Amino acid sequence: MRKYLREGEPFVWATAATLALTLIISAVLIVVVLVNGFGVFWPSKLAQVSLTDGQKVMGEIIRTEEHPDGSGLRYQFKTGNRDLYGLDFRWISQEHVTLLEYPEDAVGLERQEYGNFYGYLKAFSLPEGRVEAGSLKQQYVELLPEVQRRMEHLDDLQDEVMVLSRKMQKIDLETQELLYESKNPDVSAVQELGRREAVLKEDFATLLTRQNKAMDGLEAFVGIFVDAAGKEKNIPLSHIVRFYEPNNMNVLEKLVFYLGKLVELIFGEPRESNTEGGLFPAIFGTVVLIFLMSIISFPLGVIAAVYLREYSKEGPVVRLVRIAVNNLAGIPSIVYGIFGLAFFVYGIGGSIDALFFPERLPNPTFGTGGILWASLTLSLLTVPVVIVSTDEALGAIPGGIREGSLALGSTKFQTLMRILLPMASPGIMTGFILAMARAAGEVAPLMITGVVKLAPALPIDGVFPFIHLERKFMHLGFHIFDIGFQSPNVEAAKPMVYITTLLLVLVVLLMSSVAIVLRNRMKKRYTYGTF
Amino acid sequence: MSKHSTFSDPVIEADNLSFFYGSSQTLHDINLQFPRKQVTALIGPSGCGKSTLLRCFNRMNDLVDSASMKGNIRLNGTDINSSGLDVIELRRRVGMVFQKSNPFPKSIYENVIYGLRIAGVNNRAILDETVEKSLQGAGLWNEVKDRLQQSALGLSGGQMQRLCIARAIAVNPEVILMDEPCSALDPKSTARVEELIGDLREQYSIIIVTHNMQQAARVSDHTAFLYEGLLIEYGPTKELFMKPKNKQTEDYITGRFG
Incomplete structure (x- = not known):
């Protein structure tokens, strides 16, 4: 035994154990981050449950766990529809569930605001004179290019607005500089700047009118959606970032969806106070x-x-x-x-x-x-x-x-x-x-x-x-x-x-x-x- | 103090040279003349100041903060500490080979021409010629001519030391200082370097510090024996080893101390 101690055998074991411990800690950290990080964008199925009190709830099941009071399992639903319910998440006990199904035509929407919407597509409300034929899904596909074209037009207008406002800002600065530098500024120069600014302001006003008109035209394309309980919600098509039917997607489609989300993450701008969208600026x-x-x-x-x-x-x-x-x-x-x-x-x-x-x-x-x-x-x-x-x-x-x-x-x-x-x-x-x-x-x-x-x-x-x-x-x-x-x-x-x-x-x-x-x-x- | 050899055309002369590290004096009033195109050996026990003396000749001691020197050293009659001779110029004219070979982590080629490169020579033809000439001069050409662009750190110990000699002769100095160049080498490499020293004396004046009295006897024309910072005896190697005039010299070379 003394020989064993003298040769430092326990010390060797202690060093190995310490190294292993640090490695395990870092490995666990990395695995947790990897699993949770890479899993985020995989589209999960939309479950619809009917409850004993007749309610219907739809959403992604995030977590299933033992109810703390021991009354059986409970699910955490991500129900989305923040604008309708006020909350994104909801706990549902298994004992209250009478039916759990995954409807084929359930629709998930990623929106510019209010987070995801889960429900069904019911109809479209289009500008006067526009009629689309075919199934709702076909109609949506037909309408998309038109909506996108209008959105691009709006983006162009927004760029023009930015250019104009930069010009106006510059004139403002020049005026400030003139006024600052001398007690008796060159009146004619200041007036000249004022005249130029007035012209720009006029342009700006017309531009804003055009922008508002274009906006109205765009917002006339509206999808009428209903949630699981049948409550209607009108969502302008331009507010929809992504439209998908997770219960109706095969692995390949899911993969395309996943990669699309990854690309958005790396190259996109953030939305919804940074909790959605991309991280490019960061x-x-x-x-x-x-x-x-x-x-x-x-x-x-x-x-x-x-x-x-x-x-x-x-x-x-x-x-x-x-x-x-x-x-x-x-x-x-x-x-x-x-x-x-x-x-x-x-x-x-x-x-x-x-x-x-x-x-x-x-x-x-x-x-x-x-x-x-x-x-x-x-x-x-x-x-x-x-x-x-x-x-x-x-x-x-x-x-x-x-x-x-x-x-x-x-x-x-x-x-x-x-x-x-x-x-x-x-x-x-x-x-x-x-x-x-x-x-x-x-x-x-x-x-x-x-x-x-x-x-x-x-x-x-x-x-x-x-x-x-x-x-x-x-x-x-x-x-x-x-x-x-x-x-x-x-x-x-x-x-x-x-x-x-x-x-x-x-x-x-x-x-x-x-x-x-x-x-x-x-x-x-x-x-x-x-x- | 005994009378020492003088020469009509000495390459380096030291007059009343004293040297101090801080307050401790390591060289005491040394007077020495080194003959041109011959090999002079400095021998003596460890700590006698022979390396310090050697490093005075190319002012390597300048690098030591607390070092100071008294007396004169003249290279071809010019005081090496005078403003007329820049230390860079001095070191170009007085090359040095160290105890431990110190090739740079560069290719063999770049090692040899390092002295030319820093002097601003970039002409390819001159560089190529110098590399060949210097490596041949150092007896290394045949061994490395096919791998000039490979790292110098891949050479053997003896080859590295000969590379350092090639590097020193590439700038065409007048004097080569060697500070125990063979102490880290095996007997075979030592023999090779000694042979090389014999060849180099045709063109260069060589001052070599050595621990090894047989080596001093084999390679040098003149030998100076230093003991505790004093020059004890200086004369033609044969005389000094066969008939030392001084008791201390005799004791040292017969192995009674040191």
Whole structure:
């Protein structure tokens, strides 16, 4: 027994068990997210139950469980039809169910607002003079192109509205600037601007009339639906995002539906206070944020570490700096957030506004949270990681290599650029990957430096000057917090929480993988092997 | 102090050279002249200051923060610490080979031409020619001519050291300093390097620090014996080993200490 202990056998077992435990925890986390995340979009069947009191209820059965009072099973129904019932979900005890069926012609609708509708299609109400023949489903298919054409027309009009309002905004700004710059503004110039604005306003008014007319024309195409209880609901066809009959779909159709939803998730805009629709702005915001953070923190950290290791004189000061840098990495991120708010947003942003955009005050331009300030704050947060790893990578290079290079007549700078930095690059990349992973996971500092629930525009778009770093942005991490805990309908948002988590993990994984591949190529290149 | 050899055309001269690490003195008032195109060996027990002395000649000691030097060192009559001679230029004229071979993590080709590259030479023809000439000079050409573009880190220990010699001679220096170049090599590689030193003396002045007295006897024309930072004896190798004038030298070379 003593021999057994002396050889450290229990210790070996303990190490193995600890490793296994951590692996299991992470595996469970990932599996839970994967299963719940990827399962969200698969269309489930619509069940219709008749209850003992004569009611009929239709919906997706989300969960079946033992009733807490022990009276048998109960189902959780997602009944949808929020506009009719007020609630999306309902518990039904099995003992009250007299009949459970899956009607072939049950219809699920995804709508622009009020969430899903479950029921039956009864008829269409079309603009005067329009008559469609055939079955209801055929009619719907016939009508769709017309509705889509009208919707596109409306989108075009909306674009025109945006262009006009931007022009008007610009004239407003020019006027403000003129009035601001001098006590006695050039009256004729101001009048000229006013005249131009009046013309634009007129155009705007006609455009709005056209838009309203087009809207009315579109909304005249209405589907008349009934719920399981027979209650009628008129839904304009333009409000329907997706029309499907889940009880009548084969696997292939379901797969097409599933992929359609995935594409919407990645490229679409969010709907219904972010609990439905796509995540494109959030994905885009996250990627741009990490990218900006990287291009700021990477050079900053590497250059600082180069000075620390290669140029500064070893001594108590340098040792102190090292300790300080190491400890910087341990400061709670919210503290960085507050610092970012005070220093970047109010300090630097406020000064920029006062210097360059005084005519717009008190409306802030840079003096409010934005993606630039958020990424600067994150850079500050991650720069210690980059410094430490670069410093250690440089320190790990044998002294003989430095001497060898210097002895051949190279300067310190040449040695650094040609020998040391390439040799340290794998280590630097490792730190960079860690920094990136840390930055992608942070939410707290972003919440006070520029993240929003719903950003009106992306930080990079097609409007001059294309990159708008002062803009607020959306972020996957904040999205999880927001829809999971701040949403009015948390139950309905739950699938979205899983899928957002999954996406965030995937984004981080993707960016880290790129960095890891890069690092491995460097490793190969600067240690052993071929060129 | 005994009288030492002088030469009519010395390549390096040290006058009253003293050297300090912080407050501790490691070299005491050294006066030495090194003959042109010959091999001079520096011998002595560990810590006697022979490596420090060697590293004074290309100012590698500059890299040590607390180091300071007194006295003069002249390369072809020019003081190497004067403003007339830039340290970069000095190191180009005085090459060095280290105890532990230190090839860069680059290809064999790039290793050899590193000195030219940093001097701004990018002409392909010149580079190719230098690589061949230097590798031939270092006796490595036949072994590596087919894999010039492969990593230098894939070579054997002896090959790496010869690559470092090729790298040093690629910039065409006047003097090559060797700091125990064979101490990490097996006997066969050592023999190869020693043979190479014999060939190199046709063109270069070589100063070699060695622990190994047989090696000093085999490769060098002149030998200096240092002990505790003092130059004890300096003279033609044969004389120094056969008839040492100094008691300490005799004790050291006969193995009574060291």
